[in-house]
Amino acid sequence: MKITGTFLDEISHDIPHQNWGREEWDRDFSYMKAIGIDTVILIRSGYRRFITYPSPYLQKEFGCYQPPVDLVEMYLQLADKYGMKFYFGLYDSGLYWDTGNLSPEIDSNRFVIDEVWQKYGHYKSFGGWYLSMEISRRTKGATEAFRTLGLQCKDVSKGLPTFISPWIDGKKAVMAASGSLTKEDAVSLSEHEKEWSEIFDGVQGAVDAVAFQDGHIDYHELEDFFAVNKSMADKYGLQCWTNAESFDRDMPIKFLPIKFEKLRLKLEAARKAGYEKAITFEFSHFMSPQSAYLQAGHLYNRYKEYLEQLAHG
Numbered sequence: 001m002k003i004t005g006t007f008l009d010e011i012s013h014d015i016p017h018q019n020w021g022r023e024e025w026d027r028d029f030s031y032m033k034a035i036g037i038d039t040v041i042l043i044r045s046g047y048r049r050f051i052t053y054p055s056p057y058l059q060k061e062f063g064c065y066q067p068p069v070d071l072v073e074m075y076l077q078l079a080d081k082y083g084m085k086f087y088f089g090l091y092d093s094g095l096y097w098d099t100g101n102l103s104p105e106i107d108s109n110r111f112v113i114d115e116v117w118q119k120y121g122h123y124k125s126f127g128g129w130y131l132s133m134e135i136s137r138r139t140k141g142a143t144e145a146f147r148t149l150g151l152q153c154k155d156v157s158k159g160l161p162t163f164i165s166p167w168i169d170g171k172k173a174v175m176a177a178s179g180s181l182t183k184e185d186a187v188s189l190s191e192h193e194k195e196w197s198e199i200f201d202g203v204q205g206a207v208d209a210v211a212f213q214d215g216h217i218d219y220h221e222l223e224d225f226f227a228v229n230k231s232m233a234d235k236y237g238l239q240c241w242t243n244a245e246s247f248d249r250d251m252p253i254k255f256l257p258i259k260f261e262k263l264r265l266k267l268e269a270a271r272k273a274g275y276e277k278a279i280t281f282e283f284s285h286f287m288s289p290q291s292a293y294l295q296a297g298h299l300y301n302r303y304k305e306y307l308e309q310l311a312h313g
Contacts, residue, residue, distance in 0.1 A: 001271035002307065003244060005039030005279030006032060006287075007089075010071050011047045014176040015247075015255055015285055018292050022074060028284050029078045035304060040079055041279065042089040044132040045072065045112065051091070053119075057111045062093060072116070076123040085127030087163070088116055090149065092132055103141035105133050106148050113149070117156045128161040129153035131207065136169040136216075137187065138195045143202035150206030163209035165243045165279075168192060168225055170217035172249045181250065186217075193228050200236035211241035211279055214266045215249045222266060226273035241277040242270040246286035246299065257286040257295045260302040 009015065020028070032040070045052050051064045053072040058064040072088070079086040093108040095101070113129075120126055131149055135142050150162045167173060169187040174180050187195075200210070212229055214222065226242070233240035244266050247255040270278055280287065289297040 001242075001267040001275065001278050002036055002310070003267070003278045003280050003283075003303075004036055005041060005241075005277060006037055006283035007041045007043040007279065007281045008075060009043045009282050009285065010052055011044055011050055013047050016292060018284065020284075021069075024290060025074065026078060026081075027290060028288055029082045029084070031288055031290070031300070032283055033082045033084070035300070035307060037084070037283065039085045039087065039127070039277075039279065040075065041087040041130050042072065042075060043130070043282070044089045044092045045116070046091045048092075048094040053116070055091075055112065055115060057115055058091060061111075062108070072120060076120055076125055079125035080123060084125060086123070086125045087128040087130045088120070088126070089130040089132040096133060101140045102133050102135070102145040106141075106145050109149055110152065113152050113156055121157060126157075126160070128163070128208075129157070131162055131164050133164075134166060136167045136173060138198060143199050146199075146203045147206040150203060154206070161208040162206065163211060163239075163241070164203075164207055165211040165213060165281075166196075167213040168216050170221065170225075172218070173216040176254050181252070189224055189228060192225065193232060196229075197232055197236070200232055200238060204236055204238075207238060209239035209241050209277075211243040211277075213243045213245060213281070214270070215245035215247075219262065219265050222269035223272065226269050226275070230273045230275065239276045240273075241279060242266070242275050244270065244278050244280045246280045246282065255286075257291070257293050257299050260299055260306075263299070263303070264306060 049064045051058050051067055053070050076086050090109045091112045095104040131146055153162050171182045171186040174183050230240045246258050248258040286296050287300050289300050
């Protein structure tokens with residue numbers, strides 16, 4: 001199971017910003033290309049007041065700051081250059097994190113979708129949409145938000161694909177700001193299947209793929225949860241991807257590049273379950289040879305060795 005996609009986390013909400021310019025980003029795209037990455041996904045186009053492109057709508061309605069660089073345009077130009085597909089991640093107003101209700105994200109994104117498609121839809125690499133609202137359980141307004149925004153994205157772009165990347169409410173599903181690494185009230189396999197079957201049933205036709213984050217459950221639980229995820233996705237007509245997290249949730253420091261053995265365990269579990277694609281969160285901080293973390297470059301080297309082993313059977 002090879003990683004063929006990565007998120008681009010330029011808002012850097014809970015990991016340190018690397019302060020890269022175009023030269024560093026261009027180099028990073030070349031590193032991605034060298035290991036077979038063909039898809040880049042903007043994790044979100046904005047979070048609260050920080051945004052990745054100059055949006056008149058978001059600046060007016062949410063008081064967002066004028067960004068110094070149009071990152072969406074830069075990423076699209078680099079994706080064009082390196083022959084990659086770019087997925088645009090929607091705006092996160094932060095209201096859901098404050099209230100637990102996803103419904104307001106519909107209003108904040110209806111205009112963003114139209115604005116972005118009009119501004120950037122002509123780029124060859126504009127290949128799809130990422131519905132960036134992250135949930136783990138049946139959440140107020142979630143199905144409606146995914147359905148409404150997914151259908152609008154597909155309608156405006158003549159059917160380009162959409163995907164979501166929720167997390168499994170396992171024992172490692174603790175907030176980044178928490179001092180804990182685990183919690184007691186983890187979801188059971190049957191609860192997970194029941195809740196997500198309902199959500200998948202409600203988003204059929206609006207969401208094309210689901211990429212569950214793989215870091216919130218323990219390694220010995222991967223096989224069972226992955227099998228259930230694939231079974232549900234098949235039943236409701238969604239592609240089943242894995243979001244293979246390349247950072248470590250088991251360390252007291254949040255967050256550092258993952259030990260290669262753990263990444264390999266997760267990729268092998270996805271392969272065994274028959275997943276269609278592996279993406280990662282995220283290459284530039286946790287796998288890139290030019291990351292601020294020295295060990296990220298070592299993970300890149302170990303992963304390249306893994307690819308060579310796969311190539312030789």
